[in-house]
Amino acid sequence: MSTYSLPPKQPKSTSKKVKRILILLAVAAIYIWTFLGIEIDWGRAFERMANNFDRVVPKLFNPDWTATSEVALKIWETVLIAFAGSLMAAILAVPLGFLAAQNMTRSKILTAVGKWILSAVRAFPDIILAILFVVAVGPNAFAGVLAIAIGSTGMLGKLYSEVIEAIDMKVIEAMEANGANKIQILFYGVMPQIIPEFLSYAIYRFEVDIRASSILGIVGAGGIGTMIIFASSNRNWNEMGLILLAIIIVVTIIDFLSARIRRKIV
Amino acid sequence: MTKQTKPEALRKTPSIYPTKTKLQITIIFFVVLGFYLFSMVWTQREMVGGFGDALGNMYTVIEKFFPPNLEVIPKVWEAMAQTIQMAVIATTLAAILTVPLALLSAQNITTFKPLYLFTRTLLNTLRTIPDLVLAVIFVGLFGVGLLPGILALFIFSLGILAKLISETIEAVDMNPLEAMRASGGNIFQVIYFGLIPQVLPQFTSFVLYVFEINIRASVVLGLVGAGGIGLVLDQQLGFYNYPNAMAIIILIFIVVIVIEFISNKLREALI
């Protein structure tokens, strides 16, 4: 049975091989660096866990209902922060999205500038922005709104620019051929193609922002996070249980609604 | 709003919208606007001096943060390294554990409905909990240190990753899998030869994406005592040492950008 002729060996370019080896080496180096560098005192951690387990975990599942009204108020504030912030971002991101879209500006430099601004904004974690705004406008919910607004602009602007780059340019060409001016093309050629996706992304971002705004209070920017930080420093795990429950419920509801609305739009 | 059956090009006919749609859109617009104004008023009600003052303040703040004290960077480098290492470990663990979870929560692979529903619900619930809240709880359990940070990131990214990957699995072409079953392959062989080649590129891409998220998240976990650069940043802010804080923020900014750049290049090379 072994009289078959073997197939010729697969020709592989050396540059591809080198590339692959380099990537492998880099990944290996990262892991070695990580495992040599990280120090965890396992003994102490587990000793603490053994001591704390009973004081924390059962209480999380036994929420402190007396705090309900306060938690409800703060969760409401969280929703408001996320809403105001993502709406601001949804609007701020439009000009940036157009700026970063190659087919709209038709200029390599402008596109690069737009893309750079957007990725620079995205590189700041929301909570760092919140720290800056808390210092600027004081420890209140509005600092949270600003942090969410700026933080979301980076991501939305990028998504918007991708939507714009994917539109059907033939329509625009046809309108140009008809003698339509730039504003007319924008309103009749570009807008109808992008609005459903823009809305869908903005609503999706609201989903993300609900999660984000629920932690901003940790640095003083309002919302339920304020209670998280108090509950954790007071070791009030019953209250933490209620907060956790409230977050899970609100996020689930908003995810559900947002998914339904988005399905309707696109 | 637009009928999906219409081809792209026809959608743009500048139609006069029916009155009902017009009315609906107007109502939605005003509801959104009203809610927005309400949010703005509500969130600013505790603000002393209102919006005008805030703008003035902004200038003073920028002054306070500048110039950043870059000399602090060598001293905080170790904490930054810890942050990255936390993200590496958490992402790796999540990438491994996500495989069984993603398979179990993919409808086309796990045909036993109760099991699929259970994993789905578990993952959905997991994803609603913000990373920092997980960190707060783990810090409460294990005490201040890197371990609670790693665990928080791991659980947080597991939720995202398993969802993304199970959706990819649900979108694969099932035909080759049927062919392998028909030629006598067992379940492992069917998954390995029929499924994995189809999802591997997206898998790597999603893992890298989650790694980027984790880098950003691990920066802030330190704020609640979960180790890394966030802890140092929190201390500096606590001492009102804004030039030092700004230097740390700039460092974080650069590290995030560099890692995103590398991760993008890797993704391009792999796909």
Add this chain to the structure above:
Amino acid sequence: MIEFKDVGLIYPNGTEGLKNINVTINDGEFVVIVGLSGAGKSTLIRSINRLVTPTSGSLSVDNENILDYRGSDLRKLRTKIGMIFQNYNLVNRTNVLKNVLAGRLGHTGTLRSILNLYKKEDIGLAYESLQRVNIGEKIYNRADELSGGQQQRVSIARVLTQQPKYILADEPVASLDPPTSHQVMTYLKKINKEHNITTIVNLHFIDMAMEYADRIIGMRAGEIVFDGPASNVTEKTFEEIYGRAIREDDLRGGAKES
């Protein structure tokens, strides 16, 4: 030998897929099953390798009732029955050689296959199979780089690599153009004759069925309504099987004028 005795199949949603099937297929035959779509052709051949399971009667392959097979028995059965699909069912992102080697999965241990440690003979066999369908030069191309006809030839090579006793082909030419369809059918026929592999093909093109089959089985609404040698079949027979007049689209065309 494949023997259907009073086989019936009712799908979970209540549809009756097969009704009272009694048929014997002898070794080495080239059988074409014809019928309209939804007539049960696909269900019939998928019963043979148990991709679907009949709910009544008995079905034996090589004198063993296969209906209660599970686990390793079932996989053993499937290794001796190769299958060709309408949509080729190749892994698009994987190269041709690996796709063809997938035909050896049933003969290879899990660990060995996962570590890509195919035996030398298996690789040689895969290569030879590819050469038999004249596509040996494409082994390292990705499957999705090939045309439909080439992909179907790769899937024939995959089946050959499996070294099956039976080949089932479920509408193998429905997605192909007429010349390629004839090419694929010619390969199937050649393999049937040279290796003496019993071959069962589902087709809905009348002219192709008459041209390639030794024996034709006609199905309508889950039942066998005709069974006889291809030489006995006329257009009238088809009109009876289909329950209507023959139309243009029942013919593939492009028959061997060359």
